[in-house]
């Protein structure tokens with residue numbers, strides 16, 4: 696099944712919990728966004744895990760260095776998945792992969808701003824607990840820079856792929872067509888007038904998508 700990940704950004708912890716409570720049945724993974732971690736620290740991760748103990752919690756820590764220290768903080772707070780920037784030093788990425796494996800956790804490598812060659816090098820690490828996130832930044836979104844088609848599931852069957860960055864109900868079909876494992880949606884739900892309706896609709900299409 697294709698999964699939907701809810702990205703919680705630019706909210707207080709209480710707002711994040713209240714919003715998630717409304718839409719929890721329509722999401723598979725709860726992402727504690729980088730902005731929450733930066734503003735409120737690891738308490739944002741532990742409070743979300745306490746509020747939703749049966750859900751997978753992704754701490755979007757975006758590690759760029761100091762791999763074990765940062766992952767340890769996330770695991771102590773209850774995270775099931777953490778993120779590392781694909782642009783980090785290869786040793787940092789290797790440390791994250793090894794440490795996640797040793798702790799029975801999943802890892803997501805954020806491919807933000809990497810070229811095809813850099814991505815190929817990272818793809819050599821593919822396994823069932825490693826996700827590669829095709830991500831366009833908030834800054835690119837806000838400046839209206841169009842997303843390039845980044846991958847096709849047809850030649851990418853071995854890798855677990857997530858897609859993130861400004862995805863809405865209107866733009867969803869093109870992402871579903873690419874058959875990722877996870878579609879990450881933040882503002883389209885968190886900023887919606889009716890978050891429940893939007894999450895319900897997104898979930899219907901994402902979870903219902905034909906996925907190999």
Ligand SMILES: O=C(CO)[C@H](O)[C@H](O)COP(=O)(O)O
Nearest residue numbers: 702859860861862880881882
């Ligand atoms: O990692 C992120 C920001 O760095 C967000 O998780 C991602 O961009 C999804 O949120 P939105 O749908 O609002 O773009």
